[in-house]
Amino acid sequence: MTTNPFNPFPILTTEKLLLRKISPDDDQAIYLQRSSPVVNKYIARTPVADITEAQAWIARINNNVDLGLSINWAITLKDSGTFIGLICLWNFSEDRTIAETGYELSPAYHGKGYMNEALQCVLDYGFSKLNLKTITAYTHWENKKSLALLKKIGFIWNEGEIDEGFPHNVIYSISK
Known part of the structure:
Protein backbone atom coordinates (compact mmCIF):
# COMPACT_ATOMS: atom_id res chain seq x y z
CA MET A 1 0.00 0.00 0.00
CA THR A 2 1.31 3.44 -0.94
CA THR A 3 1.12 6.40 1.38
CA ASN A 4 -0.97 9.44 0.57
CA PRO A 5 1.42 12.14 -0.70
CA PHE A 6 -1.12 14.80 0.33
CA ASN A 7 -1.14 13.88 4.02
CA PRO A 8 -0.36 16.15 5.70
CA PHE A 9 -1.91 18.61 3.26
CA PRO A 10 0.80 20.73 1.61
CA ILE A 11 0.15 24.42 2.17
CA LEU A 12 2.06 26.42 -0.44
CA THR A 13 3.05 30.07 -0.33
CA THR A 14 4.26 32.60 -2.86
CA GLU A 15 5.06 36.28 -2.55
CA LYS A 16 1.37 37.28 -2.62
CA LEU A 17 -0.56 34.03 -2.24
CA LEU A 18 -1.34 31.22 0.16
CA LEU A 19 -2.54 27.97 -1.41
CA ARG A 20 -4.41 25.96 1.20
CA LYS A 21 -6.87 23.11 1.53
CA ILE A 22 -10.39 23.93 0.44
CA SER A 23 -12.61 24.37 3.49
CA PRO A 24 -16.36 23.89 3.96
CA ASP A 25 -16.30 27.60 4.85
CA ASP A 26 -15.38 28.33 1.20
CA ASP A 27 -18.83 27.19 0.05
CA GLN A 28 -20.16 30.68 -0.77
CA ALA A 29 -17.01 31.74 -2.63
CA ILE A 30 -16.95 28.48 -4.58
CA TYR A 31 -20.64 28.79 -5.38
CA LEU A 32 -20.10 32.31 -6.75
CA GLN A 33 -17.04 31.30 -8.74
CA ARG A 34 -18.31 28.02 -10.19
CA SER A 35 -21.67 29.55 -11.14
CA SER A 36 -20.06 32.59 -12.83
CA PRO A 37 -20.68 32.83 -16.60
CA VAL A 38 -17.27 34.51 -16.96
CA THR A 52 -25.63 22.73 -1.58
CA GLU A 53 -23.99 21.78 -4.89
CA ALA A 54 -20.92 23.82 -3.90
CA GLN A 55 -20.84 22.02 -0.53
CA ALA A 56 -21.11 18.62 -2.24
CA TRP A 57 -18.30 19.59 -4.62
CA ILE A 58 -16.06 20.57 -1.68
CA ALA A 59 -16.77 17.25 0.07
CA ARG A 60 -16.01 15.26 -3.12
CA ILE A 61 -12.79 17.19 -3.81
CA ASN A 62 -11.54 16.84 -0.22
CA ASN A 63 -12.38 13.13 -0.24
CA ASN A 64 -10.21 12.72 -3.35
CA VAL A 65 -7.39 14.57 -1.54
CA ASP A 66 -7.82 12.29 1.49
CA LEU A 67 -7.60 9.25 -0.81
CA GLY A 68 -4.47 10.62 -2.54
CA LEU A 69 -6.22 10.72 -5.92
CA SER A 70 -5.87 14.45 -6.58
CA ILE A 71 -5.02 17.68 -4.84
CA ASN A 72 -6.92 20.95 -5.01
CA TRP A 73 -5.89 24.18 -3.40
CA ALA A 74 -7.91 27.27 -2.61
CA ILE A 75 -5.93 30.25 -3.88
CA THR A 76 -6.07 33.02 -1.29
CA LEU A 77 -4.41 36.39 -0.91
CA LYS A 78 -1.66 36.07 1.67
CA ASP A 79 -2.29 39.45 3.30
CA SER A 80 -6.09 39.16 3.72
CA GLY A 81 -6.98 35.47 3.33
CA THR A 82 -9.46 36.38 0.57
CA PHE A 83 -10.44 33.39 -1.59
CA ILE A 84 -9.71 34.22 -5.23
CA GLY A 85 -9.60 30.90 -7.07
CA LEU A 86 -8.75 27.22 -7.34
CA ILE A 87 -5.85 25.22 -8.73
CA CYS A 88 -5.25 21.47 -8.81
CA LEU A 89 -3.17 18.52 -9.87
CA TRP A 90 -5.28 15.54 -10.85
CA ASN A 91 -5.73 12.81 -13.46
CA PHE A 92 -2.41 11.21 -12.48
CA SER A 93 -0.95 8.54 -14.73
CA GLU A 94 -0.88 5.05 -13.29
CA ASP A 95 2.83 5.36 -12.51
CA ARG A 96 2.25 8.88 -11.06
CA THR A 97 4.80 10.55 -13.33
CA ILE A 98 2.24 12.62 -15.26
CA ALA A 99 -0.56 14.78 -13.90
CA GLU A 100 -2.96 17.34 -15.28
CA THR A 101 -3.35 20.81 -13.85
CA GLY A 102 -6.52 22.85 -13.83
CA TYR A 103 -7.19 26.33 -12.53
CA GLU A 104 -9.80 29.04 -12.33
CA LEU A 105 -9.83 32.52 -10.91
CA SER A 106 -12.63 34.78 -9.74
CA PRO A 107 -13.17 37.48 -12.41
CA ALA A 108 -12.27 40.38 -10.09
CA TYR A 109 -8.72 38.97 -9.91
CA HIS A 110 -8.11 38.35 -13.63
CA GLY A 111 -5.14 40.06 -15.25
CA LYS A 112 -3.20 40.75 -12.05
CA GLY A 113 -0.57 37.97 -12.29
CA TYR A 114 -2.06 35.83 -9.53
CA MET A 115 -2.58 32.72 -11.64
CA ASN A 116 0.96 32.95 -13.02
CA GLU A 117 2.25 32.97 -9.43
CA ALA A 118 -0.05 30.12 -8.33
CA LEU A 119 0.69 27.93 -11.34
CA GLN A 120 4.47 28.39 -11.03
CA CYS A 121 4.20 27.33 -7.38
CA VAL A 122 2.09 24.24 -8.17
CA LEU A 123 4.46 23.22 -10.97
CA ASP A 124 7.40 23.48 -8.57
CA TYR A 125 5.52 21.36 -6.04
CA GLY A 126 4.58 18.77 -8.67
CA PHE A 127 8.10 18.44 -10.03
CA SER A 128 10.08 18.71 -6.79
CA LYS A 129 7.82 17.04 -4.22
CA LEU A 130 5.76 14.59 -6.30
CA ASN A 131 8.59 13.80 -8.76
CA LEU A 132 6.31 14.33 -11.74
CA LYS A 133 8.03 14.22 -15.11
CA THR A 134 5.27 15.98 -17.08
CA ILE A 135 2.31 18.21 -16.25
CA THR A 136 -0.42 18.74 -18.82
CA ALA A 137 -3.06 21.42 -19.18
CA TYR A 138 -6.21 21.25 -21.28
CA THR A 139 -7.75 24.57 -22.30
CA HIS A 140 -10.28 25.87 -24.81
CA TRP A 141 -8.53 27.05 -27.97
CA GLU A 142 -10.33 30.43 -27.71
CA ASN A 143 -9.24 31.05 -24.10
CA LYS A 144 -6.49 33.49 -25.07
CA LYS A 145 -5.54 34.41 -21.48
CA SER A 146 -5.06 30.77 -20.46
CA LEU A 147 -3.09 30.03 -23.62
CA ALA A 148 -0.86 33.07 -23.02
CA LEU A 149 -0.25 31.98 -19.41
CA LEU A 150 0.70 28.45 -20.40
CA LYS A 151 3.08 29.67 -23.12
CA LYS A 152 4.64 32.28 -20.80
CA ILE A 153 5.44 29.59 -18.23
CA GLY A 154 6.92 27.25 -20.85
CA PHE A 155 4.14 24.82 -21.68
CA GLU A 164 -11.72 13.08 -26.51
CA GLY A 165 -15.23 14.47 -26.19
CA PHE A 166 -14.02 18.08 -25.97
CA PRO A 167 -13.13 19.11 -29.54
CA HIS A 168 -12.56 22.77 -28.59
CA ASN A 169 -9.76 21.94 -26.16
CA VAL A 170 -6.06 22.00 -26.93
CA ILE A 171 -3.50 20.17 -24.85
CA TYR A 172 -0.28 21.71 -23.57
CA SER A 173 2.45 20.13 -21.45
CA ILE A 174 5.60 21.01 -19.59
CA SER A 175 8.29 18.55 -18.57
CA LYS A 176 10.91 18.58 -15.86
Whole structure:
Protein backbone atom coordinates (compact mmCIF):
# COMPACT_ATOMS: atom_id res chain seq x y z
CA MET A 1 0.00 0.00 0.00
CA THR A 2 1.31 3.44 -0.94
CA THR A 3 1.12 6.40 1.38
CA ASN A 4 -0.97 9.44 0.57
CA PRO A 5 1.42 12.14 -0.70
CA PHE A 6 -1.12 14.80 0.33
CA ASN A 7 -1.14 13.88 4.02
CA PRO A 8 -0.36 16.15 5.70
CA PHE A 9 -1.91 18.61 3.26
CA PRO A 10 0.80 20.73 1.61
CA ILE A 11 0.15 24.42 2.17
CA LEU A 12 2.06 26.42 -0.44
CA THR A 13 3.05 30.07 -0.33
CA THR A 14 4.26 32.60 -2.86
CA GLU A 15 5.06 36.28 -2.55
CA LYS A 16 1.37 37.28 -2.62
CA LEU A 17 -0.56 34.03 -2.24
CA LEU A 18 -1.34 31.22 0.16
CA LEU A 19 -2.54 27.97 -1.41
CA ARG A 20 -4.41 25.96 1.20
CA LYS A 21 -6.87 23.11 1.53
CA ILE A 22 -10.39 23.93 0.44
CA SER A 23 -12.61 24.37 3.49
CA PRO A 24 -16.36 23.89 3.96
CA ASP A 25 -16.30 27.60 4.85
CA ASP A 26 -15.38 28.33 1.20
CA ASP A 27 -18.83 27.19 0.05
CA GLN A 28 -20.16 30.68 -0.77
CA ALA A 29 -17.01 31.74 -2.63
CA ILE A 30 -16.95 28.48 -4.58
CA TYR A 31 -20.64 28.79 -5.38
CA LEU A 32 -20.10 32.31 -6.75
CA GLN A 33 -17.04 31.30 -8.74
CA ARG A 34 -18.31 28.02 -10.19
CA SER A 35 -21.67 29.55 -11.14
CA SER A 36 -20.06 32.59 -12.83
CA PRO A 37 -20.68 32.83 -16.60
CA VAL A 38 -17.27 34.51 -16.96
CA VAL A 39 -15.43 31.65 -15.19
CA ASN A 40 -17.44 28.98 -17.01
CA LYS A 41 -17.18 30.55 -20.48
CA TYR A 42 -14.50 28.14 -21.67
CA ILE A 43 -15.20 25.18 -19.37
CA ALA A 44 -17.54 22.38 -20.48
CA ARG A 45 -19.40 21.89 -17.21
CA THR A 46 -22.77 22.62 -15.73
CA PRO A 47 -22.56 25.68 -13.48
CA VAL A 48 -23.10 25.09 -9.76
CA ALA A 49 -26.82 25.71 -9.20
CA ASP A 50 -26.89 26.44 -5.47
CA ILE A 51 -24.88 26.41 -2.26
CA THR A 52 -25.63 22.73 -1.58
CA GLU A 53 -23.99 21.78 -4.89
CA ALA A 54 -20.92 23.82 -3.90
CA GLN A 55 -20.84 22.02 -0.53
CA ALA A 56 -21.11 18.62 -2.24
CA TRP A 57 -18.30 19.59 -4.62
CA ILE A 58 -16.06 20.57 -1.68
CA ALA A 59 -16.77 17.25 0.07
CA ARG A 60 -16.01 15.26 -3.12
CA ILE A 61 -12.79 17.19 -3.81
CA ASN A 62 -11.54 16.84 -0.22
CA ASN A 63 -12.38 13.13 -0.24
CA ASN A 64 -10.21 12.72 -3.35
CA VAL A 65 -7.39 14.57 -1.54
CA ASP A 66 -7.82 12.29 1.49
CA LEU A 67 -7.60 9.25 -0.81
CA GLY A 68 -4.47 10.62 -2.54
CA LEU A 69 -6.22 10.72 -5.92
CA SER A 70 -5.87 14.45 -6.58
CA ILE A 71 -5.02 17.68 -4.84
CA ASN A 72 -6.92 20.95 -5.01
CA TRP A 73 -5.89 24.18 -3.40
CA ALA A 74 -7.91 27.27 -2.61
CA ILE A 75 -5.93 30.25 -3.88
CA THR A 76 -6.07 33.02 -1.29
CA LEU A 77 -4.41 36.39 -0.91
CA LYS A 78 -1.66 36.07 1.67
CA ASP A 79 -2.29 39.45 3.30
CA SER A 80 -6.09 39.16 3.72
CA GLY A 81 -6.98 35.47 3.33
CA THR A 82 -9.46 36.38 0.57
CA PHE A 83 -10.44 33.39 -1.59
CA ILE A 84 -9.71 34.22 -5.23
CA GLY A 85 -9.60 30.90 -7.07
CA LEU A 86 -8.75 27.22 -7.34
CA ILE A 87 -5.85 25.22 -8.73
CA CYS A 88 -5.25 21.47 -8.81
CA LEU A 89 -3.17 18.52 -9.87
CA TRP A 90 -5.28 15.54 -10.85
CA ASN A 91 -5.73 12.81 -13.46
CA PHE A 92 -2.41 11.21 -12.48
CA SER A 93 -0.95 8.54 -14.73
CA GLU A 94 -0.88 5.05 -13.29
CA ASP A 95 2.83 5.36 -12.51
CA ARG A 96 2.25 8.88 -11.06
CA THR A 97 4.80 10.55 -13.33
CA ILE A 98 2.24 12.62 -15.26
CA ALA A 99 -0.56 14.78 -13.90
CA GLU A 100 -2.96 17.34 -15.28
CA THR A 101 -3.35 20.81 -13.85
CA GLY A 102 -6.52 22.85 -13.83
CA TYR A 103 -7.19 26.33 -12.53
CA GLU A 104 -9.80 29.04 -12.33
CA LEU A 105 -9.83 32.52 -10.91
CA SER A 106 -12.63 34.78 -9.74
CA PRO A 107 -13.17 37.48 -12.41
CA ALA A 108 -12.27 40.38 -10.09
CA TYR A 109 -8.72 38.97 -9.91
CA HIS A 110 -8.11 38.35 -13.63
CA GLY A 111 -5.14 40.06 -15.25
CA LYS A 112 -3.20 40.75 -12.05
CA GLY A 113 -0.57 37.97 -12.29
CA TYR A 114 -2.06 35.83 -9.53
CA MET A 115 -2.58 32.72 -11.64
CA ASN A 116 0.96 32.95 -13.02
CA GLU A 117 2.25 32.97 -9.43
CA ALA A 118 -0.05 30.12 -8.33
CA LEU A 119 0.69 27.93 -11.34
CA GLN A 120 4.47 28.39 -11.03
CA CYS A 121 4.20 27.33 -7.38
CA VAL A 122 2.09 24.24 -8.17
CA LEU A 123 4.46 23.22 -10.97
CA ASP A 124 7.40 23.48 -8.57
CA TYR A 125 5.52 21.36 -6.04
CA GLY A 126 4.58 18.77 -8.67
CA PHE A 127 8.10 18.44 -10.03
CA SER A 128 10.08 18.71 -6.79
CA LYS A 129 7.82 17.04 -4.22
CA LEU A 130 5.76 14.59 -6.30
CA ASN A 131 8.59 13.80 -8.76
CA LEU A 132 6.31 14.33 -11.74
CA LYS A 133 8.03 14.22 -15.11
CA THR A 134 5.27 15.98 -17.08
CA ILE A 135 2.31 18.21 -16.25
CA THR A 136 -0.42 18.74 -18.82
CA ALA A 137 -3.06 21.42 -19.18
CA TYR A 138 -6.21 21.25 -21.28
CA THR A 139 -7.75 24.57 -22.30
CA HIS A 140 -10.28 25.87 -24.81
CA TRP A 141 -8.53 27.05 -27.97
CA GLU A 142 -10.33 30.43 -27.71
CA ASN A 143 -9.24 31.05 -24.10
CA LYS A 144 -6.49 33.49 -25.07
CA LYS A 145 -5.54 34.41 -21.48
CA SER A 146 -5.06 30.77 -20.46
CA LEU A 147 -3.09 30.03 -23.62
CA ALA A 148 -0.86 33.07 -23.02
CA LEU A 149 -0.25 31.98 -19.41
CA LEU A 150 0.70 28.45 -20.40
CA LYS A 151 3.08 29.67 -23.12
CA LYS A 152 4.64 32.28 -20.80
CA ILE A 153 5.44 29.59 -18.23
CA GLY A 154 6.92 27.25 -20.85
CA PHE A 155 4.14 24.82 -21.68
CA ILE A 156 4.28 23.49 -25.22
CA TRP A 157 1.30 22.69 -27.45
CA ASN A 158 0.91 18.94 -28.01
CA GLU A 159 -0.09 19.40 -31.63
CA GLY A 160 -2.20 16.55 -32.89
CA GLU A 161 -3.25 15.37 -29.43
CA ILE A 162 -7.03 15.38 -28.99
CA ASP A 163 -9.12 15.78 -25.85
CA GLU A 164 -11.72 13.08 -26.51
CA GLY A 165 -15.23 14.47 -26.19
CA PHE A 166 -14.02 18.08 -25.97
CA PRO A 167 -13.13 19.11 -29.54
CA HIS A 168 -12.56 22.77 -28.59
CA ASN A 169 -9.76 21.94 -26.16
CA VAL A 170 -6.06 22.00 -26.93
CA ILE A 171 -3.50 20.17 -24.85
CA TYR A 172 -0.28 21.71 -23.57
CA SER A 173 2.45 20.13 -21.45
CA ILE A 174 5.60 21.01 -19.59
CA SER A 175 8.29 18.55 -18.57
CA LYS A 176 10.91 18.58 -15.86
